[in-house]
Amino acid sequence: MxxxxxxxxxxxxxxxxxxxxxxxxxxxxxxxxxxxxxxxxxxxxxxxxxxxxxxxxxxxxxxxxxxxxxxxxxxxxxxxxxxxxxxxxxxxxxxxxxxxxxxxxxxxxxxxxxxxxxxxxxxxxxxxxxxxxxxxxxxxxxxxxxxxxxxxxxxxxxxxxxxxxxxxxxxxxxxxxxxxxxxxxxxxxxxxxxxxxxxxxxxxxxxxxxxxxxxxxxDSYGKKKLIIHGDMDLQFLRSYEGVTKYKPITGGCELQIETEQVSQSIFASLQDKGFIRKFNLEEPSLNDIFIEKVGASYE
The missing domain is CATH 3.40.50.300 (P-loop containing nucleotide triphosphate hydrolases)
Incomplete structure (x- = not known):
């Protein structure tokens, strides 16, 4: 039915x-x-x-x-x-x-x-x-x-x-x-x-x-979430090509990136900067999509 x-x-x-x-x-x-x-x-x-x-x-x-x-x-x-x-x-x-x-x-x-x-x-x-x-x-x-x-x-x-x-x-x-x-x-x-x-x-x-x-x-949202914990200064990722959002979190940062390839580039750039404790690429959460889509409707 x-x-x-x-x-x-x-x-x-x-x-x-x-x-x-x-x-x-x-x-x-x-x-x-x-x-x-x-x-x-x-x-x-x-x-x-x-x-x-x-x-x-x-x-x-x-x-x-x-x-x-x-x-x-x-x-x-x-x-x-x-x-x-x-x-x-x-x-x-x-x-x-x-x-x-x-x-x-x-x-x-x-x-x-x-x-x-x-x-x-x-x-x-x-x-x-x-x-x-x-x-x-x-x-x-x-x-x-x-x-x-x-x-x-x-x-x-x-x-x-x-x-x-x-x-x-x-x-x-x-x-x-x-x-x-x-x-x-x-x-x-x-x-x-x-x-x-x-x-x-x-x-x-x-x-x-x-x-x-x-x-x-x-899938249509396109953007990915990348979470990094490490013993290094991650501020340079704010202006990294392909990074659309930077959010500092305890022990590291949470990034919104355009493609999975951007994560590979970031990982390579971190190799000589210190110890990486966590490097996790995640699909966008429904909460991420809701905030962006509903937020856009206010504009």
Whole structure:
């Protein structure tokens, strides 16, 4: 079931929140949206879900618009918590599962399985307000996937979680993807998108700055990162031919270079200058690309 956004625009009065966005998200894929506050990520998700109508363009899933008749196939994890604080976890999930057409015994069995996986089985009869923010997020996630959706949309799912809970939730998301769920999520944290997603879209003020496969985006960026640690003065590399950016770091420097051949030239020039402890050529990180592409959109 391919999700297609074609020339989608959303305006609120004179303000344009999303501008002419076109994407194709294949079935059984993990797709990431990146962007700062006000980039248009949440607005895009709400249009996909049918919670907001697009001002222009169209959104289809398997060739059809997404309406209430498909709600049992979709899971949504909003950025803002949407649980009832006074309800117990079991009551909460049973209620939400029934709205998805599930039977109570089926819901409870799924809930118990998820609570065991998240190592919190004792929370089944606790009120949501009695749980920590991290454990509330686990329950919110369970509520979004209890009915085994074909399409899962998550808005900042890892926000506010400690590293252990982040890893636990990432493992769960990867398992769902491997079992056939198409997953779309947004994040401010580049490393999560870089680790999990095959394809992505960077939004800035509603505009699509970059989109495509992570591999193609990195290849097209062209520039490489070179990290050098050594017992010598590296200042001369600031003006070295092929070096586009110089950043001093503890024990050495981090360079942005135009081609791999530049690194070979630099290595040769360091041979008689002192001991080299580290000389590491890396591909650009998604964070590097985001900063340059989004920064350029401000100019």
């Amino acid at each position: 391919t999700l297609v956004l074609r020339n989608v625009t959303k305006r609120f009065g004179k303000d344009t929140a999303v501008n002419n966005l076109s994407l194709e998200i294949p079935e059984k894929e993990m797709f990431g949206f990146l962007g700062g506050n006000g980039a248009g990520k949440t607005t895009t998700f709400r249009m996909i879900l049918g919670l907001l109508d697009a001002s222009a363009g169209e959104i289809t899933w398997n060739g059809q618009s997404i309406g209430y008749d498909k709600s049992h196939l979709i899971g949504y994890l909003p950025e803002e918590r949407g649980l009832y604080p006074k309800l117990k976890v079991r009551e909460q999930i049973v209620y939400l599962g029934k709205l998805r057409g599930m039977k109570k015994n089926e819901i409870v069995a799924e809930l118990e399985s998820w609570l065991e996986r998240f190592k919190v089985p004792e929370y089944i009869d606790k009120k949501v307000e009695e749980l920590s923010k991290g454990n509330q997020q686990k329950i919110q996630f369970i509520s979004a996937v209890i009915h085994k959706p074909k399409l899962l949309i998550m808005d900042e799912p890892f926000s506010g979680l400690d590293p252990i809970n982040v890893e636990m939730l990432k493992e769960a998301v990867v398992d769902l993807k491997e079992k056939g769920t198409s997953i779309i999520f947004s994040s401010h944290q580049m490393d999560h998108v870089e680790e999990l997603c095959e394809n992505l879209c960077i939004l800035q003020k509603g505009n699509q700055i970059v989109h495509g496969s992570l591999r193609d985006i990195k």
